[in-house]
Amino acid sequence: MALVVICGQPCSGKSTAAACLSEALRQTEPEPSVRTIDETSFHLSRNQSYANMTEEKNLRGVLRSEVDRSLSKDSIVIVDSLNSIKGYRYELWCLARAAGIRYCVVHCDVDEQSCRTWNVERCERGEPSYDDNIFEDLVRRFERPDSKNRWDSPLFELWPAKEGIDKSSTAMVDAVTYLTKKVDSKTRDVKILQPTIATQTARGSEANSLYEMDRATQEITNAIVEAQSRALGGPLNGVSLGPGIPTIDISRSVSLPELRRLRRTFIKLAGQTSLSGPPPPSDADSAKRMFVDYLNRELGSG
Secondary structure, three states: OEEEEEEEEOOOOHHHHHHHHHHHHOOOOOOEEEEEEEEEHHHOOHHHHHOOOHHHHHHHHHHHHHHHOOOOOOOOEEEEEEOOOHHHHHHHHHHHHHOOOOOEEHHHHHHHHHHHHHHHHHOOOOOOOOOHHHHHHHHHHOOOOOOOHHHHHOEEOHHHHHHOOOOHHHHHHHHHHHHHHOOOOOOOOOOOOOOOOOOOOOOOOHHHHHHHHHHHHHHHHHHHHHHHOOOOOOOOEEOOOOOOOOOOEOOOOOOHHHHHHHHHHHHHHHHHHHHHHOOOOOOOHHHHHHHHHHHHHOOOOO
């Protein structure tokens, strides 16, 4: 149904915003299935998760994998994390596009000093907080979302330090409306991301089909080279390459480099056809018959 990416500097109210948005969504009719994915879901410590680049990369990988598994057309997934790197938000956008669902970004726009103050207050209350050096590093590397970027659009901005976080705030209401509103094909005020070849998972059978075709065409190429050596370079007319396979009819001697070029062209054409239609044949005999027919057309007399 939708993927919501919460982003902001450390201690900017992201978790509060995620909880508020989740509650507001559950009060709509019909009530959607809402799930929030964050570091605490995996019992991860904030300081440990952002201690170095390796740990941070692992954290993003864990969150991304969980998002990928959770996306569906029947649920709303909220990613409550820093999501501070625009390249990572782009990866999440690609997941939403592959799933063919809605996508939006909610930005908790808080000034650096307020974030620093809230982090100190959390530490004093004994709540999870960031070490000073980690906090400074995360603030320095934060990349603000920009609504001009497709992976940051639509963008709903909250100002927790000025207005607080409430279900009645304009940005929160707009986000809930966008996520739950019925799609109108005329106004197009709600955008459903459409999967593309780049974002769709390749069909498992397609890889096997191309492997079988590669092997089958190589066998045919080897058989033709061997037949030509026995014919001393003469034409190959009515030469059988196996049961159920058309006879090869080549009116002239064909060099191995030319056969290899034709083989590569044939495999490329078969692969392009599979993108717009059914996959190439997965059994070797069908691939051999197609390749022989192709060679007869390209190299046959007349």
